[in-house]
Structure formats: C-alpha cells, structure tokens
Amino acid sequence: MYLCDTYAEEKMKYFALVDCNSFYASCEKVFRPDLAERPVVVLSNNDGCIIARSSEAKALGIKMGEPYYKRNNFFIRNGIEVFSANFTLYGDLSNRVMQVLSGFSPDIEVYSIDEAFLDLTGFKNLTDYAKQIKISVERKTHIPVSIGLGTTKTLAKLANYLAKKHKIGGGCYFLEDMTQAVKKHGSILVNEVWGIGNKNAKKLNRRGVYTVEDFMKLPEKWVYKEMTVVGLRIYRELHGKPCIPLETNISDKKAIMTSRSFGKPLDKLSDIEDALCTFGANAAEKLRKQASCTSLITIFLETNIFKVYDPQYKKSITIKLPMPTDSTLVINQYASYALKKIYKEGFFYKKTGIILTDLSSKNAQQSMLFIKHDTVKHDKLMAVCDRLNGKYRRNLVKTALEGTKKSFKMRQESKSKAYTTKWSDIPVVKAV
Amino acid sequence: MTLIPLKPNEFFSEKTDCKIPFFVTPIMAGFPSPANDFLEQRVSADELLIENPASTYFFKVQGDSMEKSGILHDDIIVVDSAAKAFNNAVVVASVDNDFTLKRIIKKGGKYFLKADSFDDRYKTIQNANFKVWGVCTYVIHTLKKK
Numbered sequence: 001m002y003l004c005d006t007y008a009e010e011k012m013k014y015f016a017l018v019d020c021n022s023f024y025a026s027c028e029k030v031f032r033p034d035l036a037e038r039p040v041v042v043l044s045n046n047d048g049c050i051i052a053r054s055s056e057a058k059a060l061g062i063k064m065g066e067p068y069y070k071r072n073n074f075f076i077r078n079g080i081e082v083f084s085a086n087f088t089l090y091g092d093l094s095n096r097v098m099q100v101l102s103g104f105s106p107d108i109e110v111y112s113i114d115e116a117f118l119d120l121t122g123f124k125n126l127t128d129y130a131k132q133i134k135i136s137v138e139r140k141t142h143i144p145v146s147i148g149l150g151t152t153k154t155l156a157k158l159a160n161y162l163a164k165k166h167k168i169g170g171g172c173y174f175l176e177d178m179t180q181a182v183k184k185h186g187s188i189l190v191n192e193v194w195g196i197g198n199k200n201a202k203k204l205n206r207r208g209v210y211t212v213e214d215f216m217k218l219p220e221k222w223v224y225k226e227m228t229v230v231g232l233r234i235y236r237e238l239h240g241k242p243c244i245p246l247e248t249n250i251s252d253k254k255a256i257m258t259s260r261s262f263g264k265p266l267d268k269l270s271d272i273e274d275a276l277c278t279f280g281a282n283a284a285e286k287l288r289k290q291a292s293c294t295s296l297i298t299i300f301l302e303t304n305i306f307k308v309y310d311p312q313y314k315k316s317i318t319i320k321l322p323m324p325t326d327s328t329l330v331i332n333q334y335a336s337y338a339l340k341k342i343y344k345e346g347f348f349y350k351k352t353g354i355i356l357t358d359l360s361s362k363n364a365q366q367s368m369l370f371i372k373h374d375t376v377k378h379d380k381l382m383a384v385c386d387r388l389n390g391k392y393r394r395n396l397v398k399t400a401l402e403g404t405k406k407s408f409k410m411r412q413e414s415k416s417k418a419y420t421t422k423w424s425d426i427p428v429v430k431a432v
Numbered sequence: 433m434t435l436i437p438l439k440p441n442e443f444f445s446e447k448t449d450c451k452i453p454f455f456v457t458p459i460m461a462g463f464p465s466p467a468n469d470f471l472e473q474r475v476s477a478d479e480l481l482i483e484n485p486a487s488t489y490f491f492k493v494q495g496d497s498m499e500k501s502g503i504l505h506d507d508i509i510v511v512d513s514a515a516k517a518f519n520n521a522v523v524v525a526s527v528d529n530d531f532t533l534k535r536i537i538k539k540g541g542k543y544f545l546k547a548d549s550f551d552d553r554y555k556t557i558q559n560a561n562f563k564v565w566g567v568c569t570y571v572i573h574t575l576k577k578k
Contacts (some may be wrong), residue, residue: 001486033530033531033565034528034529034530035530036529082519091467095486096485096486096487097486099485099486100486100487139487139513139514140484140486140513140514141486141487141513142513142565196469208466290440318514334444356481389498419489420489420490426489426490426492426508427489427491427492427531428491428492428493428494429491429492429493429494429509429524429531429533430495430497430530430531430532430533431493431494431495431496431497431503431532431533432494432495432532432554
C-alpha cells in the first residue's frame with residue numbers, strides 16, 4: 001500500500017513556480033506609465049479592504065487586508081494611488097501571462113489567478129531558462145514575475161518565497177540545497193511552507209519545531225501520525241522526493257455559488273429580488289459553461305452581522321427541482337419563489353446568494369413528457385443570451401426579474417478602465 | 433434550512449416509468465448544397481492583425497505627429513509587445529509618464545525617437561529618456577462618413 005504517490009521514475013524531476021509580483025497592483029500599472037514607481041493599492045469588492053499593494057506601498061507600511069476607510073487621509077498625504085478591484089482587467093492579463101508561460105513547457109498547472117507550476121523536467125540550464133521566462137513574460141505582458149525552482153512543487157514554491165523575500169537571483173532562485181540556503185539566507189519558519197497552515201504550525205511549535213530545518217529532522221512516522229498523509233507528502237517533497245503531481249485538468253465544479261454583499265443595506269423585497277436574480281443569471285451562466293444542469297437550489301439571505309446593535313436575521317432555504325435545468329428563466333423563477341418564503345419585512349439585509357447543487361451532465365438528460373417549459377426553446381434562448389453577453393457586455397441581455405434599477409450594485413468608486421476588453425476603454429497613445 | 437419538494441406526483445406516475453426516445457432536432461428534407469464539401473472558414477481580421485494574441489494590444493491615437501506614416505488622429509493601432517523593434521519601426525514608448533507614438537531610429541550607436549509629420553515642429557527624444565512598450569504592426573483607419 002502506498003502512503004503517498006512517489007514517482008517510480010528514476011529521472012530527476014524539476015518544477016518551477018512562477019508567480020506575479022503584487023499582481024492586481026501590477027495590472028493597474030500596465031497601462032499607466034505615470035504610476036511606474038509609485039505606491040499603488042487595490043481595494044476589495046465594495047471598496048472595503050486592501051487586497052493588493054505594490055512594493056512601494058508595502059514599503060510605506062500598508063498591510064494586507066487593512067480596511068481602507070480607517071486611513072484614507074494617510075493615503076492622500078502619501079500620494080498613494082487607490083483603485084477599486086477591476087477583475088475584468090485582471091482576468092484578461094492573467095490569461096495572457098498563462099498563455100506566455102504555456103509556451104515554455106508542455107505541462108503547466110494554473111494554480112491561481114497569478115501563479116502557475118511548470119514541469120521543467122528535461123530542460124537544461126534551468127536558472128538561465130527561468131531568467132528567459134521572466135524576461136519574456138515581462139516584455140509581453142508588462143507584469144513582473146518571480147520564479148522559484150526545485151525538484152518538487154513544494155521546494156519550487158519555497159524557492160519562489162525566498163526569491164521574493166531576499167530578492168535573490170534577480171527574481172529567479174533554484175533551491176537545490178536546503179542546508180546551503182539556510183546557511184546563506186537564514187532559517188525559514190515552518191509556517192512559510194506550502195501546505196502547512198496555522199493549525200499544523202502550532203502543533204509543530206508545541207513539539208519545539210519552528211523552522212523548516214527542524215521539521216525535516218522529524219521522524220517520518222511522527223509526521224504521518226500527527227499530520228496525516230498530506231503532511232507526509234509535504235515532508236517528503238521537502239526532502240526532494242516529488243509526491244504531488246501537476247494538475248493539468250480543471251475538473252468541473254460540483255456546486256456553483258454566486259453571492260455578493262450589497263453596496264448599501266436593502267430592505268425592499270423587489271430590490272433584493274433584483275440582486276438575487278442577477279446572481280441567479282450569473283450562476284446559470286457558469287452552469288452552462290461546464291455543460292451541467294442543477295436539481296437543487298439553495299437561497300440565503302442575511303443581515304449585517306457586524307452591526308451588533310441592529311436586529312439580526314439569517315435564513316436559507318433549499319428547493320428540489322422536478323427536473324434538472326440549466327435555464328436562467330427556470331432557476332430565477334424558483335429563486336424568486338424561494339426568496340418570498342424566507343424574506344421578512346423590517347430588516348436591513350446585507351447579503352444574498354444562490355447555490356446550485358446536485359449537478360448532472362447536460363448530455364445525460366432524459367426528456368420528460370410532462371414538463372411545463374419547452375427545453376429546446378430555452379436552450380436556444382440561453383445560447384443566444386450567452387453569446388450576446390460574452391460578445392458585447394456582461395449582463396447586456398437580462399430577464400425581467402433581474403430588474404434594471406440595480407440598487408444593490410457594489411461600491412466601486414475608483415475602478416480603472418477595461419483597457420483590453422472594451423473598445424471605448426482602450427488606452428490612448430499621444431502622437432504629439 | 434427548509435426542504436420543499438415541489439409536488440412530485442404532478443410529474444411522475446409510479447406506474448409508467450419507461451423511457452421513450454425523444455427526437456429533439458428536426459430532420460432536414462430537400463436538396464443539399466453542392467458547396468458543402470468545399471466550405472472553408474472565412475478570412476478573419478483577427479487572424480491577419482493579431483499574430484501573438486497574448487502580447488497584442490489596441491491603442492487609440494490622439495494627435496497628428498505621425499501623419500506622414502499614414503497614422504492619423506483617432507486611428508486605432510495594433511501594438512505587439514513581443515515583436516522585435518527594427519530601425520525606423522513605429523513604436524509605442526513610455527516617455528515622461530505617458531505613452532507616445534514615434535519612429536525609433538538607430539544612429540551612431542544611439543537610439544532616438546522621431547515623429548513623422550509633414551512639418552518639423554515635433555522634437556526628437558534621446559536614448560536615456562524612453563522605454564519601448566511595443567511595436568505598432570497595423571493601423572486601422574475609418575473611412576466611414578462621420
């Protein structure tokens with residue numbers, strides 16, 4: 001029985017972890033040459049807290065996750081440029097980075113919006129190759145990246161962390177020898193290792209293990225017993241034995257959820273219904289993208305739990321559909337019906353959402369003779385809607401239930417333009 | 433959390449549970465086109481203008497300092513950051529915190545950014561003060577009535 005899936009191959013494997021430096025902030029600088037060396041921060045949805053800081057902003061002591069409203073004078077005084085999150089832009093720039101990276105290795109795992117693992121087994125002169133990758137990405141996408149190299153994914157990720165923290169190798173670092181690395185750059189805390197979260201870190205600390213070097217000296221049996229096979233994989237990977245394969249296929253989601261907090265608290269049913277149906281349309285679109293149908297819809301509604309002096313109300317409801325569907329019209333019909341069952345007058349609500357579960361493949365649907373709606377007609381209608389919304393603008397074509405007022409819209413005071421996705425927003429070049 | 437079954441008996445009968453094939457797509461009747469075997473994809477502007485999708489961007493031109501090159505105010509240019517700049521290439525460069533459109537010239541081992549207009553009022557920029565952002569590969573000019 002295998003405790004972990006070590007590779008049976010004798011050939012040495014090599015991995016690179018490429019990640020973008022201060023990704024969202026860097027995206028905001030791409031089309032703004034005037035912000036090249038200036039401090040930039042990006043705020044979360046609803047302009048709540050800071051979710052990205054450029055290196056200059058970090059140097060000014062701004063912390064990740066800091067709420068913005070508390071210190072906005074500080075931002076003005078220090079000339080810090082503030083942006084509301086522009087995910088449309090970030091998504092497109094991320095796709096470009098990944099496209100460029102995929103030209104450097106046949107095996108790439110897109111790990112997050114700004115990170116990817118590359119399998120570089122068989123490539124020669126890895127550090128030089130990594131430098132080439134870095135130069136290529138920066139030139140083509142204008143996004144700076146850091147690259148960590150190692151014989152396992154865990155080591156590559158750790159190498160990337162060291163490259164960033166100690167600014168070694170000009171942003172590219174090959175972690176070949178842990179002892180050498182520690183000697184040169186100092187001890188590495190065990191919390192910095194990919195996969196070791198706070199809970200496990202505390203457990204290790206209680207046993208007197210604070211650094212990676214100490215962790216690597218522990219007996220394997222102890223690691224397996226206290227941290228399960230997941231911990232054992234990390235342990236073996238740190239020792240240079242690859243156990244975690246590259247995940248190149250994106251698996252279909254088993255549940256789809258769309259929910260948002262409202263820009264301002266809402267108490268009217270019609271406003272909340274507007275929001276819920278917009279989220280329903282969004283969730284249905286995601287559903288159709290992976291060719292699935294849903295049979296179970298959950299709706300939830302809640303007040304602001306942080307406003308402790310306001311009356312609180314939190315309720316959810318689940319509806320089982322008579323037959324699986326991927327139609328926005330059907331989903332929103334039931335969502336509306338469900339909302340009316342849980343909505344209560346006299347409360348100021350902060351958030352609502354819809355969750356679609358019990359997903360099945362669209363291709364495996366059997367027709368029913370007694371359905372109330374015409375599936376073929378809905379399919380055609382949904383296909384047209386998806387095409388129009390994708391080509392022209394998000395939410396261009398909506399169902400009546402989604403409303404037109406949009407009183408629940410997010411606060412996005414300073415969002416940058418959609419430089420690469422809207423003709424009206426393309427950057428301007430001066431011929432003067 | 434409340435679970436509501438929506439009157440399943442309305443749709444199912446416990447007695448009849450057999451599956452009958454249901455043809456959803458209509459079957460075309462009539463004469464097939466003689467061109468069917470020879471159909472090809474139409475030419476696409478994207479294919480022509482965008483050689484490297486990951487590094488291609490569109491810019492709007494403001495000003496007329498590049499008129500002599502056939503690039504006019506309000507034109508849209510296709511810029512490729514992957515393309516290699518060559519002597520006299522039209523490039524988008526970042527100069528003085530702004531994007532500028534110029535031709536890049538190599539003279540005596542040094543690089544200069546020059547305008548391309550019919551008069552001489554635009555200045556030339558020297559090496560140290562600029563960075564090439566991308567090479568302009570195509571210009572799109574509207575001839576429609578305004």
